[in-house]
Amino acid sequence: MxxxxxxxxxxxxxxxxxxxxxxxxxxxxxxxxxxxxxxxxxxxxxxxxxxxxxxxxxxxxxxxxxxxxxxxxxxxxxxxxxxxxxxxxxxxxxxxxxxxxxxxxxxxxxxxxxxxxxxxxxxxxxxxxxxxxxxxxxxxxxxxxxxxxxxxxxxxxxxxxxxxxxxxxxxxxxxxxxxxxxxxxxxxxxxxxxxxxxxxxxxxxxxxxxxxxxxxxxxxxxxxxxxxxxxxxxxxxxxxxxxxxxxxxxxxxxxxxVPTTQARALRYQFKVEREASKLPAELQAQPRALQQIAVIGAGTMGTGIAISALDAGLGVTLLEQDGAALERGRQRISDHYRARVTAGKMKAAVVAAAEARLQTTLDWTELARADLVIEAVFEDLAVKQAVFRQVDAHARAGAVLATNTSYLDIDDIAAVTSRPQDLLGLHFFSPANVMKLLEVVRGAHSAPDVLATGMELGRRLKKLPVLCGNAFGFIGNRVYNAYRKQCEFMLEDGAWPEEVDQALTGMGFAMGPFAVADLSGLDIAWRMRKAQAEMRDPRERYVAILDRLCEQGRLGRKTGAGYYAYPDGKPQRSTDSTVRAIIEQASAERGITRQPLTPEQIRRRALLAMVNEAALLLAEGVAVRASDIDVVLVQGYGFPRWEGGPVFWAQQQDRAELEQAIDGLAAIVGHGFVRGDLARLLG
The missing domain is CATH 3.90.226.10 (2-enoyl-CoA Hydratase; Chain A, domain 1)
Structure with a gap:
């Protein structure tokens, strides 16, 4: 040596x-x-x-x-x-x-x-x-x-x-x-x-x-x-x-x-991040060629993906159906690079080379030049299916086709093409040129070399790719959805939004769930809830607080009020009387006598919800490894890295007490609660 x-x-x-x-x-x-x-x-x-x-x-x-x-x-x-x-x-x-x-x-x-x-x-x-x-x-x-x-x-x-x-x-x-x-x-x-x-x-x-x-x-x-x-x-x-x-x-x-939980958790994350970026042995294959990509959609997500690819030295074709939207996207990319040069973070010559690799077009036939086509349009199945009918007609044979979706079934999207084996999901997180996590979603027909190409793209973009099965919300949004629901239950049970947010940021979460909801816009979740209303089992516990806030025009930061009010654009420290009245009414309709929750009770219920959902994901094959779930939650959802993730947290708990606590969670959730297999999750 x-x-x-x-x-x-x-x-x-x-x-x-x-x-x-x-x-x-x-x-x-x-x-x-x-x-x-x-x-x-x-x-x-x-x-x-x-x-x-x-x-x-x-x-x-x-x-x-x-x-x-x-x-x-x-x-x-x-x-x-x-x-x-x-x-x-x-x-x-x-x-x-x-x-x-x-x-x-x-x-x-x-x-x-x-x-x-x-x-x-x-x-x-x-x-x-x-x-x-x-x-x-x-x-x-x-x-x-x-x-x-x-x-x-x-x-x-x-x-x-x-x-x-x-x-x-x-x-x-x-x-x-x-x-x-x-x-x-x-x-x-x-x-x-x-x-x-x-x-x-x-x-x-x-x-x-x-x-x-x-x-x-x-x-x-x-x-x-x-x-x-x-x-x-x-x-x-x-x-x-x-x-x-x-x-x-x-x-x-x-x-x-060295022996502290925080240090052990960080060493664990260091190790499992490297494992997460590897395909299981049965799916390993040589990636397809990857030099030129096409991005369909010049909005915030599409331009973020384009910037990531340009930074990685790839050629990019940015496609839109509307000339004005295409110009806004081109300008957004240009403004990003100008700002990087001004801040001294990129050299002008490097920026010039990156922009020279960008082509913007309204012509679908230009897709024939791409090794990989990424769709980044509105999160609507019909819209995405219409896009992929066009992609199928114009992309070259052997090109990898990818949909950037957060929730939708990628098999439903692949079904409108003549080559479902070439399609996979690539769930980027916004802003796509900043966030490291990339969920690589395996469809029923996705070929191994297509998955290998998706993982290779993640590495080329200096992201952390994690393989996921095709299920609603994949790994991250599925766990976050269970976490968010449990936090909403706690509002009905006796906590205020700021108490939940403060308990979780006090543990190290980047933001609490209600501050996150206000930031992203309550109408996004409201729209999805309305779309799923007919499929909802009326026996299941459903918290309507968010719906009522939206009905009053409180859509989050962008409207000046959501769970919190934002005078002068800055959030108030506590919820106002309007929000508290809506929450108290929800508790009364449920027949709940509100009881205060301690920060530890709040944290524990939120974590238990994540752990149970993680167990379900592993059992269903949506996650390849239990540790992949921790990687996703840390990299994409603000879970404190020094706590390792929900699976790591569960591994530190007494097993019998944890099993008992999950039983208690089942009683809180009520009808429809599906219990995960902790033995399989924790090994």
């Missing part, structure tokens, strides 16, 4: 553990052996550590986390101590990425030279942890507390060119990295015993305390729910004390976080 070469009197130790030089026990051991060999050779005056073009090192080997190998000598802090105390200068030559333990490895060296394109960062916060091998102590000493805190708390990598003047690097170069690193090692060798070490940098205690407290005050509500954020601040707060004390405090905090 390492090679040892000499360039005159400099030893070059090359890390060679594909693909990203993760710091497994084997690689750590070989670095230690190579370092010892270089120190023992009197002809060697300096040492360079270098990776490959892709990575200096992407950090710890996550597969070893929690295993004996993680604690096998040399553990990473021990290896870094050997590097730092090495009597000969060690220089890190950084190309590609240096992340987490990889950056900590570089920080322990006496010098650092990087390509300007290299990316460095400490992403441990995304796993519910803090850097545990000196990152919280060495980085602030080199770059200052403010920059160090920003990098550790955000977890986002930054380019070497951005940090060229920060103090992190001795030199940032555009080329000839190894030569520059060897030259720097020679320069440091001339210093003799006075080698620069991050541990020797002194920070002012008062300044450190002030900057840490400022950062603590700036944490948002969701960050305050996650112990890792406070632990970062506690660790950086001791950067002004003797270095060994700071290291000990960092290690104590790190080890305290």
């Amino acid at each position: 390492t090679t040892f070469q000499r360039q005159q009197d400099i030893a070059v130790i090359t890390l060679d553990h594909p693909p990203v030089n993760s710091l497994s026990h084997a690689l750590r051991s070989q670095i230690a052996h190579a370092l010892a060999a270089a120190v023992a050779d009197p002809a060697i005056r300096g040492i360079v550590l270098v990776g490959n073009d892709k990575a200096f090192s992407a950090g710890a080997d996550v597969s070893e986390m929690g295993s004996p190998k993680q604690l096998a000598e040399p553990i990473l802090p021990e290896l870094l101590a050997r590097l730092e105390s090495c009597p000969k200068p060690v220089v890190a030559a950084i190309a590609g990425v240096a992340l987490g333990g990889g950056l900590e490895l570089a920080l322990s060296c006496h010098g650092r030279v990087a390509l300007d394109s290299a990316k460095v960062g400490l992403p441990e916060i995304s796993l519910g942890l803090i850097p545990g091998s000196g990152g919280t102590q060495r980085l602030p000493r080199l770059v200052g507390v403010a920059t160090g805190l920003e990098m550790i708390l955000s977890g986002q990598p930054r380019s070497a060119s951005q940090l060229a003047d920060s103090g992190l690097f001795d030199q940032v170069v555009a080329a000839d990295l190894l030569a520059a690193a060897c030259a720097r090692a020679s320069e440091l060798a001339a210093l003799g015993a006075q080698l620069p070490r991050a541990r020797d940098y002194q920070l002012d205690a008062d300044a450190v305390a002030a900057q840490v407290e400022q950062a603590r005050a700036g944490l948002n509500a969701r960050q305050r729910l996650q112990p890792a954020y406070g632990a970062v601040l506690d660790a950086v707060a001791v950067t002004a004390v003797p270095f060994e004390q700071g290291l000990a405090r960092e290690r104590q905090l790190f080890l305290g976080l």
